[in-house]
Amino acid sequence: MCGIVGLFLKKEDLRPRLGDMLTDMLITMTDRGPDSAGIAIYGDETGKLKLTIQSDSPRATFAGLDAALAEALDAPVEMRVLDTHAVLTLPQAGEAAARALLAERGIRVMGAGHSMEIFKEVGLPRDVAARFHLREMGGSHGIGHTRMATESAVTTLGAHPFSTGADQCLVHNGSLSNHNQMRRVLAEKGFGPQTQNDTEVAACYISSRLAEGANLGEALEGTLEDLDGFFTFVVGTRNGFGVVRDPIACKPAVMAETEDYVAFGSEYRALANLPGIETARVWEPEPATVYFWER
Amino acid sequence: MQTIDLATTPLRELNAALQAQAGTTNQTRWEILNPKGAHAIAVGLDAPVEVTIKGSTGYYCAGMNKQATIRVAGSAGPGVAENMMSGTVVIEGDASQYAGATGHGGLLVVQGNASSRCGISMKGIDIVVFGNIGHMSAFMAQSGNLVVLGDAGDALGDSLYEARLFVRGSVKSLGSDCVEKEMRPEHLDILRDLLERAGADARPEEFRRYGSARKLYNFHVDHAGAY
Secondary structure, three states: OEEEEEEEEOOHHHHHHHHHHHHHHHHHOHHHOOOEEEEEEEOOOOOOEEEEEEOOOHHHHHOOHHHHHHHHHOOOOEEEEEOOEEEEEEOHHHHHHHHHHHHHOOOEEEEEEOOEEEEEEEOOHHHHHHHHOHHHOOOOEEEEEEEOOOOOOOOOOOOOOEEEEOOEEEEEEEEEOOHHHHHHHHHHOOOOOOOOOHHHHHHHHHHHHHHOOOOHHHHHHHHHHHOOEEEEEEEEOOOEEEEEEOOOOOOOOEEEEOOOEEEEEOOHHHOOOOOOHHHOEEEOOOOOOOEEEEO | OEEEEOOOOOHHHHHHHHHOOOOOOOOOEEEEEOOOOOOOOOOOOEOOOEEEEEOOEOOOOOOOOEOOEEEEOOOEOOOOOOOOOOOEEEEOOOEOOOOOOOOOOOEEEEOOOEOOOOOOOOEEEEEEEOOOEOOOOOOOOOEEEEEEOOOEOOOEOOOOOOOEEEEOOOEOOEOOOEEEEOOOHHHHHHHHHHHHHHOOOOOHHHOEEEEEOOOOOOOOHHHHHHO
């Protein structure tokens, strides 16, 4: 089991409430996935690059990191620390130098992009949300996951969402059966996964297809051809939000759409307190059918 | 009328109160507010009571029902009316996967669509769906009737035993050992009765009947090489 929630806002006025709404949805899915939780949130863009980094010893690791990066890049670097994670904001041109310094210090990069920030940890969704102050975050869309691990260890890196490309993220309920074979194919293309987790393979697959020029819909269609196993995927990009289920469709999924938002939940419970849900169009996404929205 | 609000009453208390009506009761009408997709609402009932749930339910609503009439004024999550023995369950909206699975008796009416695996392994339950049903419906269905006013998805009635399947619309594909069969007068009678009891607006003559070809019942020597 696992729980997935997602929210894609169509109007500006709900943006400040995105984190609050997603947090409630995430906590509702606790009994589907109590071992880890994570969220990718697409917030305001500043024209600069955002790198979300993680460390198991944040106090020591993050101390003075912004100054060291600013010196290495010869440019201003902002750092916002949230528990074990920090979001670095720096000029796009400094990405390679920043990544080199972070790698040198053994600091993990969880995600990068102009809009997306990503936070995930081991623990109950309620506690993870509180540690990262998810409720206070605003944005245009976001995806969350509560994990009950089956295929790999319960670790921060094994938690979802997985981000394997700029402003791209993926969460998964299910288990893939051809991920080892696909891992080799993707590594040859330069999109090799960093962990032994099956879901990361799916994220890398989507990133590789997008890099080859596919749009989000085409990349999601591709999962039906090339990935084997059980899956409900929810995927975020800088301006898009997509959903696809495998043809057997054992893993549950419910969607709701109003004039204000598109919402995804593993169960209706996750959607039950959204504004206007009483009159929303609520449906179960069809098996082997791609749904995506872009702005 | 007994009204129970799930915003203030724990689910176990609700189910204990409903299950305590087994046998004879004067409290025959119940209304449940704020279900908000909760699991296992109104399960294990065994009394001729009428229960209306005002909103959408989660997994396993009305499971193992005996005698009771349970109406969901919303949509139902996976496994609604699973293993029903008798009584009636009506879903005013859609039903998620495996609605009415393994049911032994009673009537399940889905006024919207039912998704995949509707009536899987049904053992005597009658199911009437006003809309469409998803793939692998009536898989290994043993007895009872599945009536679909709309269309059926892939692999309808795969490995079917003796359940009767009636579909008014199209069937995307038939499962292994499921075939179209002749509609005889006794089938039209069964269908007429079920449509009337479900309150469905359709005529028996509009349906086609599907059933088991009974080729999987016994070992066939010509297939020996396949094992």
